[in-house]
Amino acid sequence: MAETKRIFTFLLRFIAFCTTLSAVIIMVSSRQRATVLVFSFEAKYSDTPAFKYFVIVNAIVSIYGFLVLFLPSKSLLWRLVVALDAVFTILLTSSISAALAIAYVGEKGNPIAGWLPICDQVTKYCNQVKGALIVGFISVVLYLLLFLYSLHTVLNPLLLEKS
């Protein structure tokens, strides 16, 4: 029972690490050159601070996820892992919501502010950013599950085990 739990959490952490890493890679590799009238401009992720924040946070979380995979199961650092899981889950939710807000403006525009949607001109860039956001959302859900699970095992909050 304990063995299957360990394998299950290891697998979950590995998948979470893979999703954050792929979110970073997809977002960083998204660029497209487009010509509008006479201008030729290139759309890349670093144009928007929200996407830069998304990339930075996901990079930090993937490094953390990689290091946690190698933690031996009996070490006392698992209590630190609970606290760090909380911090990184909250950082991930804030980064995905910021990136989603800016991506929504890019897709639909804002008529009051006079902001035109740019997805029609740079469709490939837009689709790649959407893919990165979907993967980022999956990673948020996985990290939330991991955080709740580590809270349950280490702190035993529901008093389910009499030890």
Next chain:
Amino acid sequence: MALQSGEKLPMFIGHVWSKQKSRWTLLGLRLLAFLAAAAATLVMVLNKQTKTFVVATIGTTPVNLTLTAKFHHTPAFVFFAIANGLVSIHNLVMIMVDLLGSKFDYKGFQLPMIASLDMLNLALVSGGANAAAFMAELGKNGNSHARWDKICDKFGAYCDRGAGALIASFLALALMLVISFLSILNLKLVNSSSHNSHNNIIALPN
């Protein structure tokens, strides 16, 4: 720590912490967080500015265009208002439970539920505050690559009020962080004192 006084120590600390200091600190912090989140929600929901622009001049009569900036044009601000509203309701309910709910039988689930709900609301308010912060940055600086002009020079009062709501929300975020930390600490202390094991005495904070 001397082992003779070991039996008395967990109950003494449990008595001091959970009854007196920690309870009123937590209650005061919750009141502040409720006020901050409610202020953020109200300022954002009531944020509105109307401005008339002269677009063209036909002969001698100017053609006017009236634009109104409201919070619900931007989905990020709608999410911000909803998230802060939920956080303020959560804090209000927790204050009520702490002051008036001593007669209910929670079957041992009260403290874990409070800790988990505090964590979830922390994540919610952080998402809302951050999305609104990046949208506000876009409105203040514009984005030259996407040809989006900044709007804060035209709608100055709207931007200022939005900035005020954002500050209140980040204050509520910091307070929720401290509140969740205290709730989880409450959990650990009750766990240690109820299990009544001598090994945990060294682990209790003092």
